[in-house]
Amino acid sequence: MIPPIANNFVAGETPETAITHVEELNRQGVGAILNLLGEHYHERAGADEDADAYVALVEELAERDLDACVSVKPSQIGLDVSDEVFEENLARIVDCASGADGRDCFVWIDMEDHETTDVTLDAYERHAVETDGDVGLCVQANLKRTPDDLERLAPLPGKVRLVKGAYDEPKSIAHTKKARVDEAYRDCLGYMFEHFEGGVAVGSHDPAMIDLASDLHEEFGTDYEVQMLMGVREDAQVELAASGVEVNQYVPYGAKWFQYFYRRVRERKENALFALRAVLG
Numbered sequence: 001m002i003p004p005i006a007n008n009f010v011a012g013e014t015p016e017t018a019i020t021h022v023e024e025l026n027r028q029g030v031g032a033i034l035n036l037l038g039e040h041y042h043e044r045a046g047a048d049e050d051a052d053a054y055v056a057l058v059e060e061l062a063e064r065d066l067d068a069c070v071s072v073k074p075s076q077i078g079l080d081v082s083d084e085v086f087e088e089n090l091a092r093i094v095d096c097a098s099g100a101d102g103r104d105c106f107v108w109i110d111m112e113d114h115e116t117t118d119v120t121l122d123a124y125e126r127h128a129v130e131t132d133g134d135v136g137l138c139v140q141a142n143l144k145r146t147p148d149d150l151e152r153l154a155p156l157p158g159k160v161r162l163v164k165g166a167y168d169e170p171k172s173i174a175h176t177k178k179a180r181v182d183e184a185y186r187d188c189l190g191y192m193f194e195h196f197e198g199g200v201a202v203g204s205h206d207p208a209m210i211d212l213a214s215d216l217h218e219e220f221g222t223d224y225e226v227q228m229l230m231g232v233r234e235d236a237q238v239e240l241a242a243s244g245v246e247v248n249q250y251v252p253y254g255a256k257w258f259q260y261f262y263r264r265v266r267e268r269k270e271n272a273l274f275a276l277r278a279v280l281g
């Protein structure tokens with residue numbers, strides 16, 4: 001069972017607990033992006049099992065009238081086994097999510113470390129074209145290649161989520177200083193609002209980036225949504241949604257919650273204090 005402190009960042013261990021959280025979020029005007037926790041399977045069986053779980057989740061979401069979609073990690077559905085396993089499992093999830101029996105569930109693809117960027121972009125491009133835009137891709141502003149990738153992505157259907165980047169990448173290919181990453185984020189966001197007709201997803205908790213997105217929306221008229229993690233600036237999520245901005249919360253769930261929770265607590269002092277206060281009652 002997940003201890004109450006971790007419950008702030010993870011919506012339980014089962015699809016049922018996650019869906020209960022989504023229902024509550026939707027009541028507050030916030031949409032959900034469900035992520036089954038898991039990554040880096042080196043055996044096909046684990047990757048297939050999580051892909052099966054996503055297929056079942058997408059079917060379950062279709063039964064209910066919820067504002068919810070899913071986000072998958074390439075290494076969770078087989079990229080560490082082989083490109084082919086990843087592609088087969090992604091195709092299974094996307095096929096189930098988009099279209100069959102009238103189902104219409106958006107599928108986001110998370111971005112992992114730089115060695116996976118090319119294969120992830122290729123897979124996204126294929127599905128974005130085949131589904132006419134029922135998939136989304138995350139790109140990382142810290143990677144020096146991202147401005148070029150954005151030029152490739154701009155004419156495609158589908159949506160792109162811009163994040164700062166969560167992986168420690170070598171200096172030769174990535175900006176590593178925070179100020180430089182922030183500058184790259186601003187530049188990429190500006191490009192996206194100017195060139196992405198299908199809308200922009202701002203994957204950040206940073207008030208400065210969210211304000212910039214609002215200004216860019218005024219300037220270019222491009223639709224946008226803000227995406228934040230469960231347990232981080234949740235009051236701001238609800239306030240933004242109440243002000244008319246589309247907000248989607250990334251909602252992790254599943255038995256592999258400990259590592260994810262530990263990462264959240266380590267990465268920010270605010271989260272650690274929050275966890276400590278919960279322990280002390």
Ligand code: FAD
Pocket residue numbers: 109110111112138140163164165166167203204205206207227228229232233249250268270271
């Ligand atoms: P930071 O630069 O970390 O912080 C900037 C400011 O934001 C802070 O000064 C503070 O004001 C505010 N802030 C940030 N965190 C907190 C907090 N915990 N509590 C209170 N205020 C806070 N990375 C990937 O590499 N691949 C992915 O697929 C991916 N998907 C993501 C999906 C979503 C929806 C989100 C939100 C992030 C995702 N990330 C992903 C992580 C991302 O790359 C960043 O590591 C992470 O979002 C931290 O950067 P930031 O822009 O939120 O702000």
